[in-house]
Amino acid sequence: xxSPILENKTASDGSVFDPKALLRExxxxxxxxxxxxxxxxxxxxxxDIVRLLxxxxxxxxxxxxxxxxxxxxxxxxxxxxxxxxxxxxxAPYAVLVAEELFASGCELLVSITSAGQVNPAGDLxxxxxxxxxxxDEGTSYHxxxxxxxxxxxxxxxxxxxxxxxxxxxxxxxxxxxxxxxxFRETAAALEAARALGILTVExxxxxxxxxxxARRARVLCFAHVTNTMGQADIDFEKGEGxxxxxxxxxxxxxxxxxxxxx
Numbered sequence: 514x515x516s517p518i519l520e521n522k523t524a525s526d527g528s529v530f531d532p533k534a535l536l537r538e539x540x541x542x543x544x545x546x547x548x549x550x551x552x553x554x555x556x557x558x559x560x561d562i563v564r565l566l567x568x569x570x571x572x573x574x575x576x577x578x579x580x581x582x583x584x585x586x587x588x589x590x591x592x593x594x595x596x597x598x599x600x601x602x603x604a605p606y607a608v609l610v611a612e613e614l615f616a617s618g619c620e621l622l623v624s625i626t627s628a629g630q631v632n633p634a635g636d637l638x639x640x641x642x643x644x645x646x647x648x649d650e651g652t653s654y655h656x657x658x659x660x661x662x663x664x665x666x667x668x669x670x671x672x673x674x675x676x677x678x679x680x681x682x683x684x685x686x687x688x689x690x691x692x693x694x695x696f697r698e699t700a701a702a703l704e705a706a707r708a709l710g711i712l713t714v715e716x717x718x719x720x721x722x723x724x725x726x727a728r729r730a731r732v733l734c735f736a737h738v739t740n741t742m743g744q745a746d747i748d749f750e751k752g753e754g755x756x757x758x759x760x761x762x763x764x765x766x767x768x769x770x771x772x773x774x775x
Contacts, residue, residue, distance in 0.1 A: 532612040536580075539580065545576075545579050546577050548577035549618030550585060550617045550618050551587060553767075553771065553772075553775075556597075557597055558607070558716070559599075559600070559755070562757045563586055563600075565757040571588050572587065572597070573587060578617075583600075584599070590765050591768045591772065595764070595768065598614075601717075602717075604691060605651070605652050611730070611732070612728075615730050621731045622731065623735070623764060624717055624735065625735045625737055626717055626734070626735070627715075628715040628740075629695075629715075629742045630712075630738050630740065630742075631711045632710065632712050634685045634712050638751055638752055639737075641735065642684075642685065642687075643673075643686075643689045643736055644664070645688050645689075645722070646690070647719060648691065649690060649693070650691050650692060650693040650720055651693060652719075652723070657726060665733070666725065673686065679766040685712070688711045689713045689718050690711045691714075692714060692716060739751045
């Protein structure tokens with residue numbers, strides 16, 4: 514029997530339910546004006562960056578953000594206004610928010626998620642520019658025909674590589690494994706991922722890259738590799754400010770490199 518996740522899927526078909534329609538009705542219900550979000554936005558699945566910015570008084574709420582499911586903050590970095598949404602965990606939620614951001618004026622979306630180490634590429638913690646992602650989740654199959662991996666746009670990979678180098682971090686790029694079930698990362702599944710040369714495991718990249726290809730949107734995903742899935746005595750150590758300081762340094766490098774394209 515064919516899996517329902519593969520049935521009645523034609524990636525080129527339009528959707529009856531459009532994000533602009535949802536946003537229109539949300540604005541009507543909430544009495545909000547129609548305002549574009551910043552051109553560069555960030556997804557912060559762990560929420561560490563948002564927490565740091567709010568504690569320091571550097572972030573403020575984007576009052577016109579109509580999304581029912583999330584909060585959009587704005588802050589200034591490298592002279593640019595940046596939008597950021599915290600706690601966007603998992604492929605379905607990440608793509609839901611991405612759809613709404615791009616329907617609201619976003620032109621570049623950067624995701625920085627904490628991730629588990631599959632094949633070691635350095636001393637923890639470190640960043641990986643995700644250049645392709647194993648599609649072990651459901652959302653990507655609504656945006657792209659079945660395939661093993663979702664590939665990043667080569668221009669986005671180049672931007673990511675240049676950014677990590679400019680920020681002074683080791684230049685590491687490679688494949689990730691995107692899963693919907695983090696507590697089902699079995700020994701057999703990990704061994705299969707290692708055999709494919711995969712560096713890390715996370716929950717959003719395959720769906721975000723499939724969305725990006727379908728929508729012709731600019732999306733760049735970084736994995737902040739912080740753990741060995743609890744297999745070490747001291748694990749999940751992200752660095753200063755729960756890793757937010759390093760992540761902001763990387764985002765700033767992306768902004769400086771990308772700003773000239775807007």
